[in-house]
Amino acid sequence: MAIKTIHHVCIQTEKYEESLDFYTNILGFKVVQETKDFHKRDYNTWLKLDDFMIELQTPKEGDKFSKWSKLSAGPVHMGFLVDNVKAEYKRIKDLGYKDFKIKNGEIVYEVEGDYLFKIKAPEGTEIEIRDTDIA
Structure with missing residues (x-):
């Protein structure tokens, strides 16, 4: 198999400060890189815990996210x-x-x-x- 390991999960948020606080202060991730004004987004931030990373993004300018639902296809948790x-x-x-x-x-x-x-x-x-x- 060519895939070696999971690299990251990208999480989009309209509550950037709250999400950043949650992943760092509650779950213990460390900020690796925080980029402001990233491709029409306020923030694109890389968080790391051991070998696992989260890419935390704000919406692109003018976009509004749909709310999460356990009835959506794709990752559930x-x-x-x-x-x-x-x-x-x-x-x-x-x-x-x-x-x-x-x-x-x-x-x-x-x-x-x-x-x-x-x-x-x-x-x-x-x-x-x-x-x-x-x-």
Whole structure:
């Protein structure tokens, strides 16, 4: 196979400052490069966490984004692996972040014997946090 690894995911946002704060201060990504006035966009910013990158973009001048829906085709959520899902939930909650998905009345819930939780980024991306690897 010619593909070596996933390089990045591009996320578009109309809430640039909130999204940038979420990915850096809540999830721990580092800003690699922030470019203002990028091809008719206010910002195009590269964020990195270990070997994974997010390209965070604002809309092109005059464009309006459609809102995210779980009924859209294509990616539904991004998943991140942590050492301890309950400790990670507490860490994020203690930082003051509140946009957690509730399933059956629970934030941290069980799926096939493993625990996980989901949070919603300011631009609408659903983020899954789990501590059990599939492979």
